[in-house]
Amino acid sequence: MRTIEPFYPGPKSEGAPLVNAKDEALRTVVNIVYYTRAGTLVNRLIKDGARDAVCSAARRGNEKEIFLALESASRLNFQVQKEGTGLALKDQENIMFMVSLCNATENFCSHYNCVGDPNDRLDINIDDNTVEEDLSCEGVDKETCIERAAQNLAKAQLLSDEDDQMKTFIVNEWYRVPGNRDDWKLNIVMLGLSAAHIRADNGELTGEQDPNSPLKLMKVFDLLGRDDCCKISDDMLDHLYDRKDVVRYIVDTLYDHNPNFLYELKEKEVERRRKEDELIEEQKSFAAEIVDLFFERSKPKDGEDYSYIYEGFVKCLWALADKPGSSLLISDVMDMLEKNHDKDELTKNFPDIIKAERQIVEYMVLTLQKDFGVVEFSEKLRELQNNKACPPIAIYQDHDATHDTQVLVDQLLAIKKKNFELFRYAVFNVLLPQSRSPDETFGIISYALSCREWNDSCLHKLAERNDVMHMIIFDLFKRDGKNPPITTKERLKEELDQVLYGASVTTFDPRAVIKNVKYFIFIILIVALILMYKSWQNQKRLEEEKKMREAEEARKKEKKAKRKKRQ
Amino acid sequence: MRVVLLSFVAALLSSHCSIILGIEDRDYSDAISTAIANLPKMTYSALSKDGHDPEIQAQFNDMINGVIKRTGDDWTMYGKLSLDLQKERIKLMEDAGFFNFISLLLNHDYRPMKWNASFLIHVMLLGGVDDEKIAEFNRLLVDVLFDKGIVTRLIKLSLSEDEND
Numbered sequence: 132m133r134t135i136e137p138f139y140p141g142p143k144s145e146g147a148p149l150v151n152a153k154d155e156a157l158r159t160v161v162n163i164v165y166y167t168r169a170g171t172l173v174n175r176l177i178k179d180g181a182r183d184a185v186c187s188a189a190r191r192g193n194e195k196e197i198f199l200a201l202e203s204a205s206r207l208n209f210q211v212q213k214e215g216t217g218l219a220l221k222d223q224e225n226i227m228f229m230v231s232l233c234n235a236t237e238n239f240c241s242h243y244n245c246v247g248d249p250n251d252r253l254d255i256n257i258d259d260n261t262v263e264e265d266l267s268c269e270g271v272d273k274e275t276c277i278e279r280a281a282q283n284l285a286k287a288q289l290l291s292d293e294d295d296q297m298k299t300f301i302v303n304e305w306y307r308v309p310g311n312r313d314d315w316k317l318n319i320v321m322l323g324l325s326a327a328h329i330r331a332d333n334g335e336l337t338g339e340q341d342p343n344s345p346l347k348l349m350k351v352f353d354l355l356g357r358d359d360c361c362k363i364s365d366d367m368l369d370h371l372y373d374r375k376d377v378v379r380y381i382v383d384t385l386y387d388h389n390p391n392f393l394y395e396l397k398e399k400e401v402e403r404r405r406k407e408d409e410l411i412e413e414q415k416s417f418a419a420e421i422v423d424l425f426f427e428r429s430k431p432k433d434g435e436d437y438s439y440i441y442e443g444f445v446k447c448l449w450a451l452a453d454k455p456g457s458s459l460l461i462s463d464v465m466d467m468l469e470k471n472h473d474k475d476e477l478t479k480n481f482p483d484i485i486k487a488e489r490q491i492v493e494y495m496v497l498t499l500q501k502d503f504g505v506v507e508f509s510e511k512l513r514e515l516q517n518n519k520a521c522p523p524i525a526i527y528q529d530h531d532a533t534h535d536t537q538v539l540v541d542q543l544l545a546i547k548k549k550n551f552e553l554f555r556y557a558v559f560n561v562l563l564p565q566s567r568s569p570d571e572t573f574g575i576i577s578y579a580l581s582c583r584e585w586n587d588s589c590l591h592k593l594a595e596r597n598d599v600m601h602m603i604i605f606d607l608f609k610r611d612g613k614n615p616p617i618t619t620k621e622r623l624k625e626e627l628d629q630v631l632y633g634a635s636v637t638t639f640d641p642r643a644v645i646k647n648v649k650y651f652i653f654i655i656l657i658v659a660l661i662l663m664y665k666s667w668q669n670q671k672r673l674e675e676e677k678k679m680r681e682a683e684e685a686r687k688k689e690k691k692a693k694r695k696k697r698q
Numbered sequence: 699m700r701v702v703l704l705s706f707v708a709a710l711l712s713s714h715c716s717i718i719l720g721i722e723d724r725d726y727s728d729a730i731s732t733a734i735a736n737l738p739k740m741t742y743s744a745l746s747k748d749g750h751d752p753e754i755q756a757q758f759n760d761m762i763n764g765v766i767k768r769t770g771d772d773w774t775m776y777g778k779l780s781l782d783l784q785k786e787r788i789k790l791m792e793d794a795g796f797f798n799f800i801s802l803l804l805n806h807d808y809r810p811m812k813w814n815a816s817f818l819i820h821v822m823l824l825g826g827v828d829d830e831k832i833a834e835f836n837r838l839l840v841d842v843l844f845d846k847g848i849v850t851r852l853i854k855l856s857l858s859e860d861e862n863d
Binding site for chain 1 (some may be wrong): 764809810812813816817819823833836837838839841843844849850852853854855856857858
């Protein structure tokens, strides 16, 4: 413990330095923060402005005091977090607090040029005759303070993309910290990678705009490869793979820097690619099964051309392959199709198919608008979306329609993505009945829906509407949530049956009735029964009437006979 | 018999010590009271290089030696003692009016007095970061500083606009 001499102003204190009560108070507050018990006093400290004081001390103080301030700040934040005193770490004020501290530390580091030996401790030479003794504070050193600050930053998740400067600074400081704190190092390295990523986006990694950037990345890379410092875990690699662009940059730029790390990285990547390939193969196989299923189920009858069925399904596959993220590639679709179809013919048909989904949805929206009116339709959609917690998702940004239509398209697409039932409702209850050729479309689809079996005839009819078939299968492929994913033929069959059999639309369209033999026979039987019943009732009534008439005639004859007898 | 004699001697010594301590406590308390009484007179004109008043300067020296230095010295010693004794010491300081004295220093018009108050607390809190016993002693002190409103005053001072006097 220090002694307290000399005090100012002492007797005849000539040449004494200026008294800076504010600075001394700042130092004292930092110490008070350090020794304040967790709990309500922390709130009181914050309320009284201790954070500002600590930040101010960090900015104004000498080296030791900056780090004592950082240490105090860390304690303050830690206590706030520990006690849950209502000031969450995500809280804006707290973020600003830590940002201020980091800025203060950065200023300090740049001022004292403390870059170099990672083990160097602060060498304090304070040229201030008011403080003559050793002010070193045991246990508080630069690394500790940076670590604490970094911990708080990472915990607070306050390193948003805008804070790349701070992240870069922290990672640069952090990499030099010796020790075994792998967990924190990983966090900070990730933050550094994020910062590097941002810099890469800004074109700062070319080495021209910011010649230090590659060096910084090298430091990060160095940290990743240091056996004594940071063992790379699977989790870490997973994180790294999330930032492939950064990793690739590092690998390309610093290939020779750490062969071991690179080797490990490549091993992991090979394994990962192998898994991806397996998945793609699996999906290809599944797609091929679907193709088989489709043709198997839509075998043409004698003399019937089934090319339109084929075309409909091609459209489905094509649209699926066109979707980003789909493992079913267009080339795979082509391969599958070429087995059974002429390539030139396919190529000729494809250009108009790629945007089929968009066209259909737009058409649906226009039809719905016509049916309900724009405002009403929007309200209805919004209501449905609210009920189903289905936020609108903008998909087709390059849409050139009017704004209102675009909004509706997005809404409907969002519904389709999130709520298949609602989409189905839109397709079968609104779109198709209001189709451009209602007689044809309605008859075909309603007939298909009223079928109790998904037979070849239905497929033919459905396939006449390629867009409908496309939508059904496309959504079956995409649907998720409660229903298990479709991975087998059987599942696809089940789902198709569910969609078609379970639809709510029924029809009395005469063509559908006539074409559905079972339904027709059933109706005829019922009618025949009714007629037989009516006929039986009628016959019975006639017999009764006849009997009554005979009885009446008999009575009349009897009366007549009696009258003759009397005469 | 020997036990009785020893306990008697111990009792005598203990009472003697307490008498001495009591005297010292009274001295400390008196020194603080005197310092508090003299504080208003310790102005810039009385203490500055150009116009210092020997009488006031002597009072200032008494304050430094009788209160400030003594508090610091005792603080160092008590930091190594038991928690109960530390609590007693802080209670004694409180009873003697030490914290009231610090408050007056912090509110003094002559800015070096504020500096002295801050510096004293700063010095008292600096030691023993890694020594749990001293750290607890410091925590006790901070508790009282909060109670007396000194922390709030210090924070205000630290955030004040005035830089130097």
